[in-house]
Amino acid sequence: MQMQFEVQGMDFNRAGEAAAKIKKALQMVGMEVHTVRRAVIVAYEAELNIVIHARRGTLTAHVYPDRVEIEALDEGPGIPDITLAMQEGYSTAPPHIREMGFGAGMGLPNINRCSDKLQIDSAVNKGTHVKSIIFNQASGE
Template identity: 55%
Template sequence: MTDEKPLIEIERRITGGDFQSAGDVSSELKRILQQIGFPAAFSRRVVIAAYEAEMNVVIHAFRGVFRAWIFPQRIHIEVDDEGPGIPDLELAFQEGYSTAPPHIREMGFGAGYGLSNMRKCSDRLEIDTRVGEGTKVIMDFFLNPDS
């Protein structure tokens, strides 16, 4: 990241398996983006990707940390979890592929679109995953991606 000072920084803990609080972080982010006045279409992309990353921690990891830096022209998000990691990242990006157990799918989660939605919604996506240790997702969203 640059020396540019963000308007707002967010850091929230996410607990694996806590479906009661699932979506709280991305909902808070949505409220903040609306208050700042980001365009709805831009905010929607950010919030969808943030929700997918948050849910991956809830579904798959023991715990994680969600961090967001909101700048006037861009948003940078990092989600770092302690979990199983992703054994086959290429396979995990295939729409519909999921390692979520049946009880998670019965609750309506784990359909296998999380990573592909993050890729579609973000302007830059980087994933560092270590099997048996965890996964770090880094996403950037640019208000004017062509500038």
């Protein structure tokens, strides 16, 4: 199964909708609770990164019996230093975004923590591609 969602930059009214739909679909197909939780965190953080930082992008979930793959592809400023961006608390979100309670610098670290495999490709002034793989397994396996 594949689900794809268009995400618009700065559309905070719809932020999280794609992640919520992915959660419902994963529950309906019987994914393990631990897998659903991790996949939804990845999807939500990736979706918010598009809303906060990019002009627009897509969030795609590929669902297989043994895994979930979440991909975010955006048209945004890109990430000049991925290693730095992976540090907890590092954020390039502007002050007005932080005042709304977003941009705490936990998005990529949370995606990394919840992923079994993670690949990030980014080009400055072009955009970013994030691909996360979460294997379908119960907690503790």
